[in-house]
Amino acid sequence: MTDLLAPPTTRKDWTSDQEVRWCPGCGDYSILAAVQMLLPDLGVRRENTVFVSGIGCAARFPYYMNTYGMHSIHGRAPAIATGLAVSRPDLDVWVVSGDGDALSIGGNHLIHALRRNVNITILLFNNQIYGLTKGQYSPTSESGKITKSTPFGSLETPFNPVSLALGAECTFVARTHDMDRKHMMEMFRRAHEHQGASLVEIYQNCNVFNDGAFEDILAKDARADNLISLEHGQPIKFGADSQLCVAHDGNGGVRIANSVDVEDAEVIVHDEKAQNPALAFALSRLASGPHTPTPIGVFRSVEMPEYGSQVQAQIDHAKSQKGSGDLEALLSSGPTWTVE
Amino acid sequence: MTDLLAPPTTRKDWTSDQEVRWCPGCGDYSILAAVQMLLPDLGVRRENTVFVSGIGCAARFPYYMNTYGMHSIHGRAPAIATGLAVSRPDLDVWVVSGDGDALSIGGNHLIHALRRNVNITILLFNNQIYGLTKGQYSPTSESGKITKSTPFGSLETPFNPVSLALGAECTFVARTHDMDRKHMMEMFRRAHEHQGASLVEIYQNCNVFNDGAFEDILAKDARADNLISLEHGQPIKFGADSQLCVAHDGNGGVRIANSVDVEDAEVIVHDEKAQNPALAFALSRLASGPHTPTPIGVFRSVEMPEYGSQVQAQIDHAKSQKGSGDLEALLSSGPTWTVE
Amino acid sequence: MIEDSSVVIRFAGDSGDGMQVAGDRFTNSSAIFGNDLSTFPDFPAEIRAPAGTLPGVSAFQVHISDHDIVTPGDAPDVLVAMNPAALRANLGLLRPGATLIVNSDAFDERNLAKAGYSENPLEGDLRDRFQLFEVPMTTLTIEATKPTGAKPRDAERSKNFFALGLISWMYSRPLGTTLEWIESKFKAKPALVQVNSLAFKAGVNFGETAELFGSPHSVKPAKLPKGKYTSVTGNTALAWGLVAASKLANTPMLLGSYPITPASDILHELSKHKNFGIATIQAEDEIAGIGTAIGAAFGGHIGVTTTSGPGMDLKSEAMGLAVNLELPLIIIDIQRGGPSTGLPTKSEQSDLLMALYGRHGESPVPVIAASSPSDCFNCAIEAVRIAVTCRTPVILLSDGYLANGSEPWLLPQVDSIPAIKVEYASGHNGTDANGEPIFLPYLRDEETLARPWAPPGVPGLEHRIGGLEKENETGNVSYDPANHELMVRLRAEKVERLARDIPPIEVNDPDEASALVLGWGSTYGAITAAVRRLRAQGRSVAQAHLRHLNPFPADLGKVLGNYEKVVIPEMNLGQLSKLIRAEYLVDAIGINQVNGQPFKVHALESAIEPHL
Amino acid sequence: MIEDSSVVIRFAGDSGDGMQVAGDRFTNSSAIFGNDLSTFPDFPAEIRAPAGTLPGVSAFQVHISDHDIVTPGDAPDVLVAMNPAALRANLGLLRPGATLIVNSDAFDERNLAKAGYSENPLEGDLRDRFQLFEVPMTTLTIEATKPTGAKPRDAERSKNFFALGLISWMYSRPLGTTLEWIESKFKAKPALVQVNSLAFKAGVNFGETAELFGSPHSVKPAKLPKGKYTSVTGNTALAWGLVAASKLANTPMLLGSYPITPASDILHELSKHKNFGIATIQAEDEIAGIGTAIGAAFGGHIGVTTTSGPGMDLKSEAMGLAVNLELPLIIIDIQRGGPSTGLPTKSEQSDLLMALYGRHGESPVPVIAASSPSDCFNCAIEAVRIAVTCRTPVILLSDGYLANGSEPWLLPQVDSIPAIKVEYASGHNGTDANGEPIFLPYLRDEETLARPWAPPGVPGLEHRIGGLEKENETGNVSYDPANHELMVRLRAEKVERLARDIPPIEVNDPDEASALVLGWGSTYGAITAAVRRLRAQGRSVAQAHLRHLNPFPADLGKVLGNYEKVVIPEMNLGQLSKLIRAEYLVDAIGINQVNGQPFKVHALESAIEPHL
Ligand SMILES: Cc1ncc(C[n+]2csc(CCOP(=O)(O)OP(=O)(O)O)c2C)c(N)n1
Ligand SMILES: Cc1ncc(C[n+]2csc(CCOP(=O)(O)OP(=O)(O)O)c2C)c(N)n1
Ligand code: SF4
């Protein structure tokens, strides 16, 4: 929550005294930096900021933040954060999770936190691998992936976290990547502003167990043609010379096209505020993995009642109706009789 | 699996000797009947058919089927069925689950079974309530629902099971309802035919704790105008006189329109076989609950490699490459030395 | 008027017949009339069985008395059976010569067959063995309610009120209480008020005029301690205890729970009391239930989670986290028949060892257990008190029998319940290497070994905690072997020190017996009754009942040492016995029953007797 | 040549320094050379700490000997320290006068600071306390590999091979084994073969020519039983045992597992052996892991799930289901430091009580534990044997120390391992009320009380099972109190009867001691070594080690009765002690250490001694 009276802070204020223990070169560093550089901008207070995580490399994040924090158990951070956010609406509650933590063991808590629209900001560090346990495939690993647990290749279709979140009624969904600090900061800022559950998928390189997973789209010379930057209200064009665009396909869907082949009216205008998540979903399906042109930015951002404040509203309403609880009256609310 | 040599059976052959213990009037009866009437048509064998369920009213289903069956624990049926289907590809494995069982406690197993595309047929009895535990709201209950656990109204946005399944990469998704036996049988038949994970959402009336949840669209006189029946390759029109249709909205989405207002070319042609699930998803969003025109039928049916057969293929391949395992060779596969 | 000193009445019928309501109303007017009483609702499994079948039978047993009683009674004196299945399922329970009132309308061929009777038992020797009264309740109810214009199919539904009326006459209950209740309960549907009232009165009148039943009986009010009473089930008392604890601690409460029989009613009850500042979350599963409670505890609220056996299994990993976080947390397990799904509506005490050891690693947690429906109130407060003082998860055990059973409860003086002191960390409590003031989240209280409770919001107290082993005092992650050993032992010691605050065991031993009967949990009533009977026969026997199962009261070893024999009745295969044997090397003798039912007093009596 | 009868060498460096490889290779050539040996890889936490810091230190300790040994040794005779942090973290372990070989290149200011040294320890009194050798390993490695054209930054990475070469010279190891291994390991990258071989040889040559080290030592081959040996870690042996069991049972196996330290390697190993017909599923979580295994077991395959403590918590509900289903299932827990996330890479024996009681309800499960890396092979087979014979889930306990430690293993004669008899139900086994043949899925074997295993596919045997209580024999859902009691007791009895098949305890008691040291699990080596030392000092002490923790061997009570004192060392707060006390009312004396480390032999020795 933006707090007008919050004293100005610098990145250093948000840095804890614990040594950062990720592998040298890990994408997690730049995400940490983005968060630590953003928070001073947000006008928030350290003491009102909490990072809750599960287990994984990503999940060590809270230790490095000079805020309140909890490094909980594998997959359960969204549930714990929900309890915290509901009971303490005065706090900014962030969840940091990995693709295994959030989408494998924690998938159920994630989708429920999203539909519940509780006011938490979820950063999903997607490196398409289990880092901490040293390199098994994850729910976002591409099919056929050879890892320690799949020496002959993995067999499942990966989740697309954006699609899954939209299918789970998420009111704010965005995607960014660890190579673009500015974009990350913008996405985190937007997610933080959102009242309700927000999910930011961050493509994050694990240079030890899955190096180069996002090379195809994030290599310096690949970005222009492979990152489809979504901007609300703008026609979706991309490529170094905007030579590519996203157009409708005439049967209720969207496709990537050459701008020259398509009339301007047929180019999709991005509408992150559409109540209906269908367009956002369609955009999320443009690429089936980070190898072909892939949208980044805010897919969906709609206002819906936030869970915690509604819980509080019910409490306030009950108090205003019945007065704040009278214990003696409660105990006598059933049939009573007196023995004399 | 259809078995050409299977002896002909009748509904009675599929009926166990256990008394059916649902409340009189419960929608579960007609679903049971639909299944018991369909199986003789499918040319399958009782001994090769297994029903696995979790816990809930719906989950009592296996007891009533004269097949192999397991009434397991709450939410875990998809995982158990996965183990069974992978190890025994010769079996027909059905999962029966409720909206609480599949979408609340079991949500994670469900979405993973779907993306894994394991060959199981999941029947999701959606009565938008917890029946067995006597009437708490479920993940599909409409917001604001007053139940024992929400005396002041529930606060969450419900899941749309079709949207969620599509977001989870499900290769076969359909919807039907307990008032139309023929339609149910057709959907179950299609789901059974599908190689991979198939999910059929069944609107099911719980006349004790949530009576009339689907009245708005299923009342005899409401159906024509409120059920949008999806047929592959057909323009999507509905209403007693096909006066309504689903048309594209010009920005990559779909909308409900009056047929007279729309040119034929703008009416969406249903394509359940589209590899891209975006259209199916858009259709799933036409109604936000069973109160306005709602699609039923097969949303998506695409062929993708099935998990169990791929597991088997890896085993077969390994055997053909290395011969079926030699234990002595395995034990000597590391460094060995001999003490004499 | 025939005066009885006590009577046990059992209402039995189909699940749809409203027997729980009838029993409940009878209980109520008896309570208000001033009897002591104890009830035992005996549900079928959660799901409805086909009407008229044995699995569909639902019963409610109530024991009313003119003196202090502690159980719902072994063998009913009166059975009301609304159909053949209800008769068949309950006949075996009756004492010889008991009164048997059947709805004769229901004894048609179809119902007899459904109950598995090949012949009509009413035509057999029942009349010789019992005082049998055949009453065409359905017909009489329909008849009586005709004036309202109710359709017979609807009117028929009120036959439970007819039965209630009849029994109310038979035991001279005041009628007003019931009529008022009908009035207020069905306020919204005046037609139902009429039909139910008429049916009830018809039952009364039938007793009065039918000249079938002889004189009515009476059971005088009991001489109970003076004061204001109410009648509560264990689950309601537990919910109220939680509300009270939140109030006593002046701290908001958050319940995170997933519905499960027989614990759901606590969620239902608490969700009504939002005006006490209590938030309830119906979570997506039991793990999220405890997860949200942990989140709330971290936020400085009182985090509670409620469940039954299968849910306890699922919560175990998160409990271990709470042990490591050293945060207050209340975990309530309403035990039911296990293992696995087991017998969801039946009662058992088989989760004790799980409560103590059901987590990986050395993961000690205080465990307490309630011994009667109203004791659930006290135990809820005690659980919160321990959790908050000691910064630890606490497990409170109740069971299905307590959860749904009820008893009169002398309402406590609310003001006299000691407040629960909640102290949050408010400032720095240490210095770093350079002498700068810092906050040490794992600096311990010397007395209790509790660490500070430091919810977010206080500048300068920012800190991170987690499930990895932590350095004592600083709370930083530590892999140091000696520190781990220290922390393992500190966490154990913290729980053990609680024994200092546990009052000495109250041993009831009027005549220096040589055998002690030791119990815990819901068996309190049955054990007490059995001990009374044994003493009435001149046997000397001592009795003690444990509320604290971990740690044990400090004087338990000494107490056990005073007796030649220690007999431990439990509704499990000997779980407390195992703990007592291991701790005190006492050759405890177990009396074990695991059939989903509470002990019968007479069975317990005869099982204890040989050891005296 | 100086002859040593045994030596303990510890390689320590940064996580990235390849110390595990160096240790492993040294072990390997020693094994092939014929020494007896025991290893102890000592990892940092799963995640990489910053290079050069204390939390990043990774060590590998190996004990080689010319006689039978059982532990990796308490105090290293030789420490190789690749940087200041490695020195600092390990110095305290060394025996006085030990050999200390440091990579002097790494002792620059930056590294010293990272390790928290304010002064260079090499300039302190180390030289007086130890035989200190400063070797500029980085420089020498870069120098030696120059001919290959490798960049210094790359070449530097081979310094572990330099260290290995030096130690190999020092202890006269055969060089061929290592060179061959390098050749085959890096086959795909010939440049690496060159660099690593050159570094290794440079290490050897440095020893030979530097005239620093005096004569090389030798440790003669041990006189071990004749036969073919290999060297295995516990996790590999366990995986192979599972493969063997599947083969012995002639039944396909399905492993459902979710990765977790230190159990993941079993998943990794098993997933390589698909040609044995083994399917492995990396499930979405631990619940699905056991769920898929239960599904496979229902399908007639051998269902296995592997995990560590936190995963055990999560599996408990499904284990209870398997208890009720009475299906074979193998649950493997590689214990680690707890509670909660605890110390994932450290070792502990603190899950024993959870294995026994970590589920709601009366939910008995056989529990066995492996005592050495190679014993994991036997125990895996034993677990499958019990599960299949008795139709029950079985818990097999190992721990982090066994999982990663290795020892020479005399390969068993594969043909001589008895087959595991799998019998599926094949036809009707009862008759209904009308005398028609039917299938009774819960009709029990008279001897074992096992029910039939009836996988789908057989006509006429269709049946439904589930977690609700079932009627004995028919398996139909039953709420009958007497049946529940019967089933609870039958399930308990079924497990207890296993004791009949457990061989009598082997007590090692050469001189009729009055005290027995009783152990279980991975402490076997340390206890054995401590007992040997005590005996060497003329003390008499008896030793026994339990593989079966539930049920206990039938003769355990009798054996315990033979001793005045029973001493139980455990890496927990006294879990076996608790069980022994409760079961046999023996005042067992616990020796308890919970610091994540295996027992030191000398510590154990002095802890046992006072009780003799
Ligand atoms: C209950 C439980 N199961 C398994 C583990 C082991 N584990 C820790 S982190 C992890 C996966 C990490 O992957 P991800 O979430 O993608 O995080 P990353 O390390 O890649 O950042 C696993 C399986 C655990 N700690 N707890
Ligand atoms: C672990 C566990 N938690 C909770 C329960 C209690 N429970 C049984 S069924 C059920 C929900 C049933 O709802 P649904 O799946 O919608 O099935 P329905 O009864 O409506 O058919 C719950 C909460 C349980 N049996 N096990
Ligand atoms: S293992 Fe991968 S994700 Fe983890 S810290 Fe190292 S580089 Fe980063």
Ligand code: SF4
């Ligand atoms: S409670 Fe509802 S869902 Fe369950 S059996 Fe009754 S009507 Fe059907």
Ligand SMILES: [Mg+2]
């Ligand atoms: Mg990851």
Ligand SMILES: [Mg+2]
């Ligand atoms: Mg439901």
